[in-house]
Amino acid sequence: MDLFDQISNDIKEAMKAKDKVALETLRNIKKYFLEAKTAPGANDTLTDDAALKIMQKLSKQGKDSAAIYTQQGRADLADAELAQVEVIEKYLPKQMSxxxxxxxxxxxxxxxxxxxxxxxxxxxxxxxxxxxxxxxxxxxxxxxxxxxx
CATH class of the missing domain: 1.10.10.410 (Arc Repressor Mutant, subunit A)
Structure with a gap:
């Protein structure tokens, strides 16, 4: 099962579990995947490597946003971003020590x-x-x- 199908299945699981953070995050990831699949020259395919790059980018953006929110004293928004990053990182390879x-x-x-x-x-x-x-x-x-x- 490729990453696109895995995310699609996990969206269903998040709906059943009524996990709003995971559901919102996974839907956002799927949106980016669909955009990549339908981009000119993509031939309606998305390799796992390309999917991982998208997820790494989203993870980095989330961490950067959380850092900015923290600097501005908005811990509530930073916590929301970090919760989404946590969901994304479940699909990424383990980072090296x-x-x-x-x-x-x-x-x-x-x-x-x-x-x-x-x-x-x-x-x-x-x-x-x-x-x-x-x-x-x-x-x-x-x-x-x-x-x-």
Whole structure:
């Protein structure tokens, strides 16, 4: 079962369970999936990789929104955003721990032959491909700067 079908089935389950947060979040995800499926050149298909990228983007947006709401003293809105992010993250691959990320990046740095901060572009190119979905870009970037600096 692909991710699109999984989300569709989980919408039905959320309706039965009367889980409003999950239902709203899953419907929003499905809306983005349908937009991606019907986009020009998509041929009415959505791969799981493309679906994961959409969900990662939604998760990141939710976290960013929650941070802004928190800065503005709107804990109620921040909590709502974080509840939706929690639903989205159930479908995302497990994020790497700090130690796992550091080990993977050290290996990538050795493979690329990076010597210092001037090689950050080479390392980031390889790292973002190898670690796609397993760690956020800004976390990867910060760790690469630390290791090369």
């Amino acid at each position: 700090n130690e796992e990320l550091e080990a993977a990046l050290k290996e990538i740095i050795a493979n690329v032959g990076a010597a210092g901060p001037q090689d950050m572009g080479k390392v980031m190119g390889a790292a973002t491909k190898a670690l796609a979905g397993k760690a956020e870009g800004r976390v990867i970037s910060a760790k690469v700067k630390e290791l090369l600096g």
